[in-house]
Amino acid sequence: MSEEAKELKKELAKRKRMAIDIASEIHDIVEDSLWVDYNKMPGLAEKLVVAVQEANQFKAENGL
Structure with missing residues (x-):
């Protein structure tokens, strides 16, 4: 595996x-302090939606 791929x-x-x-x-x-x-x-x-979208976009753009 190339250094770039790593x-x-x-x-x-x-x-x-x-x-x-x-x-x-x-x-x-949810578990400890919901109320x-x-x-x-x-x-x-x-924030979670954005983080997952960014990770998926990075993955797609880089063919991972």
């Missing part, structure tokens, strides 16, 4: 990780 895969993993971190934050709110932090959910949901 870097692209590393960048894709980074982008996926960002989405997973947001999803994890949503999970924590207090429910107002954070719409903003987090929007």
Whole structure:
């Protein structure tokens, strides 16, 4: 595997990780503090959608 391909895969993993971190934050709110932090959910949901779209777009643009 070329160095460029490795870097692209590393960048894709980074982008996926960002989405997973947001999803994890949503999970924590649902599991632990829904009744207090429910107002954070719409903003987090929007961030999650954007993060997943960006990761999928990067993947498509780079043939991964």
